[in-house]
Amino acid sequence: xxxxxxxxxxxxxxxxxxxxxxxxxxxxxxxxxxxxxxxxxxxxxxxxxxxxxxxxxxxxxxxxxxxxxxxxxxxxxxxxxxxxxxxxxxxxxxxxxxxxxxxxxxxxxxxxxxxxxxxxxxxxxxxxxxxxxxxxxxxxxxxxxxxxxxxxxxxxxxxxxxxxxxxxxxxxxxxxxxxxxxxxxxxxxxxxxxxxxxxxxxxxxxxxxxxxxxxxxxxxxxxxxxxxxxxxxxxxxxxxxxxxxxxxxxxxxxxxxxxxxxxxxxxxxxxxxxxxxxxxxxxxxxxxxxxxxxxxxxxxxxxxxxxxxxxxxxxxxxxxxxxxxxxxxxxxxxxxxxxxxxxxxxxxxxxxxxxxxxxxxxxxxxxxxxxxxxxxxxxxxxxxxxxxxxxxxxxxxxxxxxxxxxxxxxxxxxxx
Amino acid sequence: xxxxxxxxxxxxxxxxxxxxxxxxxxxxxxxxxxxxxxxxxxxxxxxxxxxxxxxxxxxxxxxxxxxxxxxxxxxxxxxxxxxxxxxxxxxxxxxxxxxxxxxxxxxxxxxxxxxxxxxxxxxxxxxxxxxxxxxxxxxxxxxxxxxxxxxxxxxxxxxxxxxxxxxxxxxxxxxxxxxxxxxxxxxxxxxxxxxxxxxxxxxxxxxxxxxxxxxxxxxxxxxxxxxxxxxxxxxxxxxxxxxxxxxxxxxxxxxxxxxxxxxxxxxxxxxxxxxxxxxxxxxxxxxxxxxxxxxxxxxxxxxxxxxxxxxxxxxxxxxxxxxxxxxxxxxxxxxxxxxxxxxxxxxxxxxxxxxxxxxxxxxxxxxxxxxxxxxxxxxxxxxxxxxxxxxxxxxxxxxxxxxxxxxxxxxxxxxx
Numbered sequence: 001x002x003x004x005x006x007x008x009x010x011x012x013x014x015x016x017x018x019x020x021x022x023x024x025x026x027x028x029x030x031x032x033x034x035x036x037x038x039x040x041x042x043x044x045x046x047x048x049x050x051x052x053x054x055x056x057x058x059x060x061x062x063x064x065x066x067x068x069x070x071x072x073x074x075x076x077x078x079x080x081x082x083x084x085x086x087x088x089x090x091x092x093x094x095x096x097x098x099x100x101x102x103x104x105x106x107x108x109x110x111x112x113x114x115x116x117x118x119x120x121x122x123x124x125x126x127x128x129x130x131x132x133x134x135x136x137x138x139x140x141x142x143x144x145x146x147x148x149x150x151x152x153x154x155x156x157x158x159x160x161x162x163x164x165x166x167x168x169x170x171x172x173x174x175x176x177x178x179x180x181x182x183x184x185x186x187x188x189x190x191x192x193x194x195x196x197x198x199x200x201x202x203x204x205x206x207x208x209x210x211x212x213x214x215x216x217x218x219x220x221x222x223x224x225x226x227x228x229x230x231x232x233x234x235x236x237x238x239x240x241x242x243x244x245x246x247x248x249x250x251x252x253x254x255x256x257x258x259x260x261x262x263x264x265x266x267x268x269x270x271x272x273x274x275x276x277x278x279x280x281x282x283x284x285x286x287x288x289x290x291x292x293x294x295x296x297x298x299x300x301x302x303x304x305x306x307x308x309x310x311x312x313x314x315x316x317x318x319x320x321x322x323x324x325x326x327x328x329x330x331x332x333x334x335x336x337x338x339x340x341x342x343x344x345x346x347x348x349x350x351x352x353x354x355x356x357x358x359x360x361x362x363x364x365x366x367x368x369x370x371x372x373x374x375x376x377x378x379x380x381x382x383x384x385x386x387x388x389x390x391x392x393x394x395x396x397x398x399x400x401x402x403x404x405x406x407x408x409x410x411x412x413x414x415x416x
Numbered sequence: 417x418x419x420x421x422x423x424x425x426x427x428x429x430x431x432x433x434x435x436x437x438x439x440x441x442x443x444x445x446x447x448x449x450x451x452x453x454x455x456x457x458x459x460x461x462x463x464x465x466x467x468x469x470x471x472x473x474x475x476x477x478x479x480x481x482x483x484x485x486x487x488x489x490x491x492x493x494x495x496x497x498x499x500x501x502x503x504x505x506x507x508x509x510x511x512x513x514x515x516x517x518x519x520x521x522x523x524x525x526x527x528x529x530x531x532x533x534x535x536x537x538x539x540x541x542x543x544x545x546x547x548x549x550x551x552x553x554x555x556x557x558x559x560x561x562x563x564x565x566x567x568x569x570x571x572x573x574x575x576x577x578x579x580x581x582x583x584x585x586x587x588x589x590x591x592x593x594x595x596x597x598x599x600x601x602x603x604x605x606x607x608x609x610x611x612x613x614x615x616x617x618x619x620x621x622x623x624x625x626x627x628x629x630x631x632x633x634x635x636x637x638x639x640x641x642x643x644x645x646x647x648x649x650x651x652x653x654x655x656x657x658x659x660x661x662x663x664x665x666x667x668x669x670x671x672x673x674x675x676x677x678x679x680x681x682x683x684x685x686x687x688x689x690x691x692x693x694x695x696x697x698x699x700x701x702x703x704x705x706x707x708x709x710x711x712x713x714x715x716x717x718x719x720x721x722x723x724x725x726x727x728x729x730x731x732x733x734x735x736x737x738x739x740x741x742x743x744x745x746x747x748x749x750x751x752x753x754x755x756x757x758x759x760x761x762x763x764x765x766x767x768x769x770x771x772x773x774x775x776x777x778x779x780x781x782x783x784x785x786x787x788x789x790x791x792x793x794x795x796x797x798x799x800x801x802x803x804x805x806x807x808x809x810x811x812x813x814x815x816x817x818x819x820x821x822x823x824x825x826x827x828x829x830x831x832x
Binding site: 015018019092098100104106109111113114196197217219235237238241242244245246249250331349351353354355357358359360361362363364365366368369370374375376386387388389391392393401402403404405406407408409410411412413414415 | 431434435508514516520522525527529530612613633635651653654657658660661662665666747758765767769770771773774775776777778779780781782784785786790791792802803804805807808809817818819820821822823824825826827828829830831
């Protein structure tokens with residue numbers, strides 16, 4: 001289907017969704033899950049064909065793994081839709097209230113954005129996840145996944161639309177762009193009168209391309225260059241555990257730590273133990289000159305290291321004079337995703353939490369918790385590193401906005 | 417000063433402002449007001465020179481009026497700064513709280529955006545207003561006003577910086593671009609690594625130019641195409657008063673009504689009286705065919721009329737079959753600024769308030785109230801017609817964002 005036509009249908013559908021009750025939206029989510037389960041064989045057949053095609057290319061094993069579905073994964077995707085049905089509905093929530101001297105009553109009401117486009121890579125699970133979050137928050141969705149999984153996604157999108165129809169909602173609520181040509185995306189990104197928000201989900205190249213080409217407002221994730229600062233007033237065992245977890249538990253994700261900042265007074269007591277634990281896990285360290293005096297065996301960190309998101313078992317380490325220097329380093333090099341302090345000093349923690357400028361700031365915990373599920377949002381559409389609209393993990397609320405609702409008794413305004 | 421250097425200074429200053437206490441920010445605002453009063457003669461001298469220059473051009477009387485200062489206006493500008501000092505500080509406000517099963521405590525804290533650029537026309541009052549709102553919300557400001565008032569603005573900006581200095585805050589917190597060349601604006605709009613938000617304040621051309629050229633996120637106002645829908649279940653006197661006020665009280669502003677929608681069952685009882693009141697005030701009516709059957713003397717509305725923001729004593733009038741048709745008309749032609757229903761039926765009002773898609777929706781009141789002051793926000797940076805980040809009147813809160821603040825006891829994350 002033509003992209004403009006799809007966006008028009010989504011716009012129409014969004015007007016219906018905006019006024020749909022919570023219970024009906026939940027029923028639709030449950031029907032969508034049912035349809036997915038019913039089409040398991042069709043989905044696996046399409047996925048098998050696409051996997052066979054991709055295995056003949058030079059794609060990495062990780063890429064193939066991410067696009068692979070099986071019975072268990074489809075069941076998990078269906079269950080995720082059912083769990084979104086259980087989340088509280090943000091739409092209609094009243095968040096503020098004021099009575100003005102002239103008697104006007106002013107409230108703020110949470111409402112859907114309208115039409116949300118999601119552009120993602122070859123991960124078929126995103127098709128259902130993104131559609132589910134949009135429906136629950138009263139938005140229509142336009143989905144555009146990676147070209148390697150276009151057949152699999154098409155079957156999934158059909159299943160979702162069937163579920164919507166069964167619940168009596170317009171199937172145009174979920175549009176799926178099955179044209180693998182990049183031109184279709186470019187066309188989509190110009191439809192700012194029909195689409196309210198575009199969310200790129202994928203690597204920095206995808207995000208950059210979307211930012212450059214889009215006339216529609218973008219909600220995006222830049223990169224995750226996360227720091228952990230080890231203060232000198234600290235329980236060493238906790239500092240070792242948290243710093244180890246932040247780097248080594250899953251280094252390939254955006255909320256993993258890339259740079260460790262250590263107060264100079266604790267460096268001699270902390271770094272040798274820390275280095276031993278990292279060495280056992282295969283973590284390569286790159287240090288500032290002061291660090292290399294304590295750990296002479298490690299590589300020197302270059303200026304570039306402080307700005308590198310390794311996404312690998314590599315960590316840059318810097319010794320700082322105090323928290324001021326740590327905060328200045330974070331201000332200069334952080335990406336605004338997550339920053340942590342490990343300290344037993346409450347007032348230092350309070351200062352760090354206030355001043356470190358990121359979507360999520362931590363006291364005595366691992367940056368790895370930066371995730372919608374871990375934060376109790378019930379789901380995650382992505383993690384925003386921008387400041388406007390939504391910061392940090394984005395779930396249902398980030399897909400809504402607030403309007404002013406004013407009730408009067410015939411009040412009119414006088415010139416002032 | 418070079419624009420890049422100014423933006424770097426503002427970025428540095430923003431780190432200081434973000435951690436400045438409410439009382440110190442308030443003291444700075446009061447010092448800024450004092451400095452303004454002290455420089456009254458200098459300001460009036462610069463303004464006088466610029467007024468003399470503009471009077472030799474073809475600029476309209478309204479343009480000249482808007483750029484004119486006098487003692488009283490300077491006093492009002494100073495008082496506005498003092499009143500911003502009295503507003504509650506949004507920074508540091510905690511808005512949400514959750515304790516997770518693993519013991520992590522998750523809050524959301526309101527924080528400043530960082531550096532905000534404001535691009536406005538030749539209205540010197542904006543210089544102090546915009547700077548005051550930025551300082552109170554913990555942001556640095558970069559100001560760029562119209563070229564006709566660059567001398568006046570420069571004196572005002574100097575006064576503001578003097579006030580900041582007296583309070584011990586960095587004068588770089590308020591940067592003023594005194595280069596009248598458009599190139600300076602273009603350069604500013606590319607500094608997305610130093611500036612967090614740009615707010616154009618002026619007509620649609622200015623907004624469009626900023627949207628097109630900016631790499632920085634934009635918070636803007638498109639236009640105000642406001643409707644008032646007169647339901648058939650209505651107190652006629654109230655309907656007449658509110659519809660008259662919405663159109664005629666001050667037709668040149670964005671929150672004035674441009675199209676009146678009337679339920680067909682009430683049209684015969686309502687329109688002749690309404691037309692008489694409008695006629696007495698010199699309002700020109702343009703009607704749909706049904707309207708012209710009741711008011712045969714008026715002009716026919718063309719397709720273009722339904723999309724025109726007149727900003728003048730002109731009103732398009734359409735008779736609709738029911739609220740569905742009214743809502744569909746608003747969805748097709750509204751600009752998302754303000755929409756109103758006049759009805760005595762509470763359930764219809766509730767439906768309209770939910771479904772009409774605008775920054776402000778009204779039941780039994782004039783759209784003219786769409787204003788930060790009238791809403792009790794204490795001030796106004798502008799009225800946003802976009803959905804992302806802030807909608808409707810924007811004051812201090814719209815200049816902030818929320819971050820997640822997580823407190824733990826050494827929690828680490830396990831792979832799932």
